[in-house]
Amino acid sequence: MSTLLTISNVSRTFQVSQGLFARKKTLHAVNGIDLTVEKGEVLGIVGESGCGKSTLAKMVLGLLPATSGDIALEGADMRGLDRKAVARRIQPVFQDPYSSLNPRKTIASIVAFPLLVHGFGNGEARRDKALAILDKVGLPKRFADRYPNQLSGGQRQRVAIARALVMEPELVVCDEPTSALDVSVQSQILNLLMDLRRDLGLTYVFISHNLAVVEHIATRVAVMYLGRVVELADTATLFKAPRHPYTKALLQSVLTPEPGRGIPETGLGLAFPDPLNPPAGCAFHPRCPNAFATCRTVTPRTVKDPAGLVACHLHDPQIAQAAAA
Numbered sequence: 204m205s206t207l208l209t210i211s212n213v214s215r216t217f218q219v220s221q222g223l224f225a226r227k228k229t230l231h232a233v234n235g236i237d238l239t240v241e242k243g244e245v246l247g248i249v250g251e252s253g254c255g256k257s258t259l260a261k262m263v264l265g266l267l268p269a270t271s272g273d274i275a276l277e278g279a280d281m282r283g284l285d286r287k288a289v290a291r292r293i294q295p296v297f298q299d300p301y302s303s304l305n306p307r308k309t310i311a312s313i314v315a316f317p318l319l320v321h322g323f324g325n326g327e328a329r330r331d332k333a334l335a336i337l338d339k340v341g342l343p344k345r346f347a348d349r350y351p352n353q354l355s356g357g358q359r360q361r362v363a364i365a366r367a368l369v370m371e372p373e374l375v376v377c378d379e380p381t382s383a384l385d386v387s388v389q390s391q392i393l394n395l396l397m398d399l400r401r402d403l404g405l406t407y408v409f410i411s412h413n414l415a416v417v418e419h420i421a422t423r424v425a426v427m428y429l430g431r432v433v434e435l436a437d438t439a440t441l442f443k444a445p446r447h448p449y450t451k452a453l454l455q456s457v458l459t460p461e462p463g464r465g466i467p468e469t470g471l472g473l474a475f476p477d478p479l480n481p482p483a484g485c486a487f488h489p490r491c492p493n494a495f496a497t498c499r500t501v502t503p504r505t506v507k508d509p510a511g512l513v514a515c516h517l518h519d520p521q522i523a524q525a526a527a528a
């Protein structure tokens with residue numbers, strides 16, 4: 204495999220004010236992330252809402268500049284590439300197919316719109332291409348002249364996927380693409396995305412708060428917590444042998460049979476911390492069942508090994524040695 208996208212020490216901050224006269228505070232939405240996306244893979248990114256995954260997605264799409272760090276597309280710094288060039292190669296599919304489709308345009312013209320923007324062919328050629336891609340996402344020709352409000356949620360998400368694919372991108376960034384859909388429709392859309400990846404040789408960054416969804420589609424998974432990647436591993440390893448206590452807690456909460464039956468012992472009992480006032484040391488320590496003194500003051504290093512990476516003192520050989528000495 205070769206590397207399509209390289210994310211190097213990327214951070215993004217926002218100045219946030221809480222109230223009219225309050226002093227502005229710095230929100231570290233994404234905090235020093237290193238990741239690669241390999242050609243043909245599905246890199247899952249999971250974490251609770253507010254962990255920075257959508258901010259990361261926007262930076263990868265070139266919709267939001269990084270505050271620091273570099274993102275390179277096949278070695279070329281994205282800052283040096285113009286918006287249109289990036290859009291030809293990287294396309295998004297967002298969560299909400301209701302608000303992302305123009306209600307006054309027909310399905311065919313919505314799907315053909317990127318072709319118009321990029322100056323592809325004449326009207327007829329663009330419509331032909333739109334119809335061909337609509338067919339690929341499982342929408343028959345008769346849908347072409349309908350309007351979004353005449354379609355179901357799943358059908359609208361198929362339209363959003365068709366619009367993303369019409370430019371023949373290499374990378375599709377899917378940000379919670381099934382979260383707004385009924386459970387029965389979710390799996391249809393996931394299966395469609397998997398078929399399209401196989402047929403068209405696509406690469407995905409697939410963002411979700413739902414581990415079960417990510418397990419279904421991803422080849423590798425990065426787990427984010429408060430702007431950082433705390434664990435990365437191939438999907439089978441991550442689900443069989445999670446290392447970070449946060450990953451374990453996320454898995455545990457997926458496995459809890461009925462939500463009403465109480466929080467499991469290793470579950471995420473406490474609420475997600477305020478990102479404007481992140482806990483010192485390991486940001487996960489107030490919720491971590493394994494936390495010890497060092498965790499409250501020292502930020503864990505990210506340790507890389509053949510299994511992936513993990514940022515937890517329990518898995519840092521230097522800390523373990525110091526504790527044993």
Ligand code: SF4
Binds near residue numbers: 449487494495503
């Ligand atoms: Fe828990 Fe400490 Fe590891 Fe953080 S560093 S996840 S608090 S054990």
Ligand code: MG
Binds near residue numbers: 252253256257
């Ligand atoms: Mg989000």
